[in-house]
Amino acid sequence: MIAKVIVDIATSELDKIFDYKIGYSGAVRGSRVIVPFGRFKTEGFVIETSEISEFPDDKLKSIIRVIDEVPALTEENLALAEYIHKKYHSSMASVLRLFLPSEMRTGKVRKKTANYVSLAEDIAVESMLSSIRKGADKQVAVIKYLQKNGKTKASILNETFSASSVTALKNKGYLVVTEEQILRTPYKNLDNQGGRVLLTNEQKSAVESVILSDKPTLIKGVTGSGKTEVYLQLIEKTILSGKTAIMLVPEISLTPQTFSRLRSRFGDKCAILHSGLSAGEKFDEWWRLRSNEATIAIGARSAIFAPLENLGIIIIDEEHDQSYESETSPRYVTEEIALMRAKLSGAKLVLGSATPKVESYLKAKNGEYNLAVMNERVNGKPLPEIVIADMREEVKRGNISPFSLALKAELQKTLESGNQAIIFLNRRGYSQKVICRECGYVAKCLNCDVSLNYHKADDVLKCHYCGSQYHMLTACPECGSVSINYSGTGTQKVVTELNELFPNAKILRMDNDTTQNKEGHFKILKEFGEKKADILVGTQMVAKGHDFPSVTLVGILDADMSLYFSDYRSGERTFQLVTQVAGRSGRAGAQGKVVLQTYSPKNPTLTASVNYDYESFYNREVAVRKASYFPPFSHVVRIMVESEDESLAISTLKQAFEKAKQVQENYHSSFIYFDRMKSPVKRIKNKFRYQILCRIKDDYARIEDEFYSIANGLTSKKVLCYVEVNPSTMN
Numbered sequence: 224m225i226a227k228v229i230v231d232i233a234t235s236e237l238d239k240i241f242d243y244k245i246g247y248s249g250a251v252r253g254s255r256v257i258v259p260f261g262r263f264k265t266e267g268f269v270i271e272t273s274e275i276s277e278f279p280d281d282k283l284k285s286i287i288r289v290i291d292e293v294p295a296l297t298e299e300n301l302a303l304a305e306y307i308h309k310k311y312h313s314s315m316a317s318v319l320r321l322f323l324p325s326e327m328r329t330g331k332v333r334k335k336t337a338n339y340v341s342l343a344e345d346i347a348v349e350s351m352l353s354s355i356r357k358g359a360d361k362q363v364a365v366i367k368y369l370q371k372n373g374k375t376k377a378s379i380l381n382e383t384f385s386a387s388s389v390t391a392l393k394n395k396g397y398l399v400v401t402e403e404q405i406l407r408t409p410y411k412n413l414d415n416q417g418g419r420v421l422l423t424n425e426q427k428s429a430v431e432s433v434i435l436s437d438k439p440t441l442i443k444g445v446t447g448s449g450k451t452e453v454y455l456q457l458i459e460k461t462i463l464s465g466k467t468a469i470m471l472v473p474e475i476s477l478t479p480q481t482f483s484r485l486r487s488r489f490g491d492k493c494a495i496l497h498s499g500l501s502a503g504e505k506f507d508e509w510w511r512l513r514s515n516e517a518t519i520a521i522g523a524r525s526a527i528f529a530p531l532e533n534l535g536i537i538i539i540d541e542e543h544d545q546s547y548e549s550e551t552s553p554r555y556v557t558e559e560i561a562l563m564r565a566k567l568s569g570a571k572l573v574l575g576s577a578t579p580k581v582e583s584y585l586k587a588k589n590g591e592y593n594l595a596v597m598n599e600r601v602n603g604k605p606l607p608e609i610v611i612a613d614m615r616e617e618v619k620r621g622n623i624s625p626f627s628l629a630l631k632a633e634l635q636k637t638l639e640s641g642n643q644a645i646i647f648l649n650r651r652g653y654s655q656k657v658i659c660r661e662c663g664y665v666a667k668c669l670n671c672d673v674s675l676n677y678h679k680a681d682d683v684l685k686c687h688y689c690g691s692q693y694h695m696l697t698a699c700p701e702c703g704s705v706s707i708n709y710s711g712t713g714t715q716k717v718v719t720e721l722n723e724l725f726p727n728a729k730i731l732r733m734d735n736d737t738t739q740n741k742e743g744h745f746k747i748l749k750e751f752g753e754k755k756a757d758i759l760v761g762t763q764m765v766a767k768g769h770d771f772p773s774v775t776l777v778g779i780l781d782a783d784m785s786l787y788f789s790d791y792r793s794g795e796r797t798f799q800l801v802t803q804v805a806g807r808s809g810r811a812g813a814q815g816k817v818v819l820q821t822y823s824p825k826n827p828t829l830t831a832s833v834n835y836d837y838e839s840f841y842n843r844e845v846a847v848r849k850a851s852y853f854p855p856f857s858h859v860v861r862i863m864v865e866s867e868d869e870s871l872a873i874s875t876l877k878q879a880f881e882k883a884k885q886v887q888e889n890y891h892s893s894f895i896y897f898d899r900m901k902s903p904v905k906r907i908k909n910k911f912r913y914q915i916l917c918r919i920k921d922d923y924a925r926i927e928d929e930f931y932s933i934a935n936g937l938t939s940k941k942v943l944c945y946v947e948v949n950p951s952t953m954n
Contacts, residue, residue: 226250226286227271230260231328233317235935241267242276244285253294253301255323257287266290266328268319270301290330293513296322297532299567306563312931312946313553321553322528324509326502334510335405335503338377340389340398342369351397361388366397406511407503409495410479410745419488420452429453429595434460436593439562439572441542441583444597445606445835446806447770450575451481452601454538455488457573458519462492466535466570467518471526471557473544474767475499479745481540482521489519496522496529499744524549524557527564534568537561541767542574542583543799545951554947558583577806578799578837581844582855600810607777607808607815609801609833613824625712625720630778630818634721637776638728638757642813644776646721646760647804649784650676650713657684657696661704666696672906679715689908717760717780725758733761766804772811777804782821782829790953791853794828798840801832852895858923859949862915862934863902866942869911875942876913882933883915886926893921904954910943 224245230237243258250256254269264287276283296304300322307318326332342348348370355362361384368383369375377400380389392398422430426449433440434457444450458468472481475497485493494508494517511517513530520529524547527537539547539561547557558574565572574583574592587594600606612627622628625648637644656674657666666675668686675684675693684693698705709716714734721730733747744764751759754773759765779801786797801819809815821829831840849856862879866872880899887897895918902912919926930946937944 225273225276225283226254226256226269227273228256228258228267228269228286229315229319230258231266231268231316231320232260233314233320235314235938238314238316240270242278242283243267244280244283245272246285248286248289250286250289251294253296253298255290255295257290259284259287266330268296268316269294270315295513295530297530299532299534299564300528300530302567303528303560303564307553307555307560310559311553311555312928312935318553321525322530324502324505327506327509332502332506335407335507336402337405339374339401339403340369340377340380340393341374341401342366343397343399346397351392351395354395359388359391361385362392365389365392369398407501407507409500409504409508410482422452422456423449423599423601425449425597425599426453426456426601429597430456430460432593432595433457433571433573436571438591438593439565439574440593440595441579441587442573442575442595442597443579443584443587443837444575444577444595445600446577446803447600447602447604447606447810448577448597449601450540450597451484453597454540454573454575455484457536457538457571458485459488461535461571462489462518464535466533467515467520467531468536468538469520469526469529469531469534470538471522471524471540471547471561473523473541473546474764475523475744480748480769485519485521492517493519493521494529496520496526498523498525527557527560534564534570536571536573537565538573538575540575541803543576543578543580544767545796548951550951552945554945556949578802581795581841581848584841585845585855602811604809604812604814606835607805607817609805609817609819609835611824611829611833612818612820614820614822625717625780626724626778627818627820630820631724633776633816633818634725634758634778638725640775641773642775643751643754643756643771643773644758644778645765645771645774645804645807646717646758646778646780647762647765648712648714648717648760648780649762649800650781656709658708659699659702659704660706660708662699662702664699664701666693668693670906670909672904676713677709678713679719688904712780714760714762721758721760728758729756730758730760731756733759733765735762763800763804766800766807769807770810771807774807775809775813775815777808777815777817779804779817779819782819783823783826786823786826786828791848791859794840795844798828798832798837801829802835802837805832805835852918852920854949857895857918857920858927860917860919860927860930861947861950862930862944863947864913864937864942864944865910867910868941871942872911872913875937875944876915879933879937879944880915883917883930886929886933887917890919890922890926893919893926895920902954 226243226245227240228243250269252269252272256267256269257264258267304318308315351366365380365384365388429442430453442450461468482495494511496508512520520526520531549555561572586592610629612629617627634644657677666684668675668691670691671686671688673688675686678685682695684695696707714732718730718732731747731751750756752771782801785793805817808817864872864876876899887894897917899915902914905912927948934944934946
């Protein structure tokens with residue numbers, strides 16, 4: 224028998240199938256194997272077996288061994304991998320890696336086991352005790368301990384009594400020692416949240432709509448309408464039918480909260496998958512799913528590759544979130560993967576959001592998706608009132624603080640009433656820029672074409688693109704002046720100013736700087752949820768899905784920040800962000816309030832946000848995009864070129880442009896726009912970045928395939944060339 228193997232080396236030169244003899248290894252389709260490759264050994268994936276090979280038998284090497292007892296990849300995994308390989312033109316090795324925890328691939332993590340000791344069942348305890356010689360008190364104590372407590376870890380017995388006593392009893396045949404796996408369980412101390420609740424009529428209707436439809440379903444439900452309970456009911460019905468389920472959330476910070484609700488309902492049938500877990504936790508949770516010990520996978524976008532069989536439902540919560548788009552190779556879109564996986568498995572696909580993507584809502588309007596609408600909050604309360612604070616007027620009054628008079632007043636009321644507030648600013652650090660007042664010098668990263676942000680807590684300058692840190696300036700390196708100024712406001716500065724305004728308030732900050740480890744999000748959210756803090760200041764991670772009953776006020780600082788980005792989705796992102804963060808207020812008994820600070824109070828996007836008028840926003844946005852041929856009425860495609868050598872990046876761009884221009888000429892009527900230029904951020908992580916930018920209205924698949932071929936053909940060790948379709952950010 225012959226095994227067709229993809230070696231786990233993700234280069235275009237080795238993106239092919241290699242034949243190996245199976246011999247006595249027992250390799251089957253989906254197995255991970257160790258194979259000889261050149262002068263070395265490497266891991267590989269068996270994607271097919273065959274009786275014959277086109278190569279002479281004496282030229283074929285044999286598989287050394289099979290790594291796992293059970294094939295790591297299922298039939299569905301392999302079919303899905305083939306789809307991703309063809310659609311995104313990524314090497315098969317890099318695609319197959321998506322289906323496994325990275326540490327598992329490199330053999331750096333294995334099952335954790337321990338020896339357990341129990342009393343032999345075929346010997347009476349009285350006989351054991353009567354046979355122990357006088358003076359061997361510890362042996363007697365071990366027997367009595369095991370009689371009372373049952374099976375116990377050997378290390379505990381050795382430490383409590385003595386290893387020699389345990390060994391002596393074992394030699395007499397009184398003890399049985401077994402090796403058992405120890406599961407490394409994430410979030411062991413997580414409190415289970417919430418039991419079953421009676422569904423509202425809208426929730427019942429949404430559940431029935433999903434069950435009865437043979438199309439993907441978009442659930443458009445306002446914040447607080449109980450979408451999560453709808454998901455739980457759908458998962459429960461799926462599990463009762465003998466099938467499995469995947470639920471995706473956009474942020475790691477949401478995973479523990481959602482996981483606790485799932486675990487309270489389904490117990491150990493849930494497993495969690497995301498990048499914030501330890502290597503051991505990832506390994507154990509992945510194998511619980513693969514072995515069918517767990518039948519529900521919950522996690523961020525990578526959980527779409529969970530090794531479940533007999534899949535019955537896939538749920539993507541907050542489907543509008545851009546974190547569902549991968550920005551590294553393979554550059555996949557989670558919704559596209561989910562659609563194919565649902566098709567392969569016959570599973571239902573559910574997308575949920577209070578502010579769906581324009582593309583998703585258009586599909587629902589056109590009948591491509593089933594639509595379920597939930598317009599009422601489960602508590603029966605209206606959505607929180609949004610009050611606009613015109614920051615132009617604040618400046619005229621001489622108020623140069625980050626907080627409007629209206630927000631200060633509302634914060635005072637909230638604290639006096641014993642309720643909580645969330646302050647949202649989508650910029651971390653203390654200040655956005657550090658500028659010399661004398662010569663205008665701006666501190667910039669040495670590796671990226673961006674200004675550095677000042678982080679006062681650590682007294683350092685940080686690059687938010689590559690993570691580099693620099694000492695804070697004591698004088699301008701250009702002119703020597705000590706007149707250094709801070710420009711812009713970040714979350715650290717907001718906390719500092721809030722502490723000055725409300726010295727008795729307990730304030731927490733939640734951004735990338737305070738949530739570096741796995742427990743970072745969980746600890747902050749737990750503390751705030753237990754009312755051990757009065758105000759939570761944070762970036763967009765506080766906007767998504769959190770449910771804090773005592774939050775009655777949300778302050779949105781600098782609402783214009785995302786409104787004027789050079790991105791066709793800037794209006795959509797602003798509407799989504801404002802609506803989502805506003806929805807954190809008034810989710811329980813008391814009426815919520817939102818103060819939205821802006822310099823553009825008449826902007827139509829903000830006007831629609833204030834009124835929670837998604838239909839008005841959507842109708843205007845669709846009309847603009849249709850008239851100007853922006854997605855979903857076209858595809859934005861860019862060929863990116865990156866290299867540490869700028870001259871090489873430019874020469875590669877020229878080659879790519881000449882080849883792409885030929886494609887453009889062949890499909891001239893399909894192109895609305897076609898040009899080459901520097902990337903908006905010219906350099907990131909010491910790599911110069913240039914791009915070819917296109918908008919295409921027809922023949923997407925053919926043109927994109929040709930662009931992928933151009934990019935793959937120009938990529939080398941010194942230059943990276945790749946394609947992005949409708950990229951989540953144009954930076």
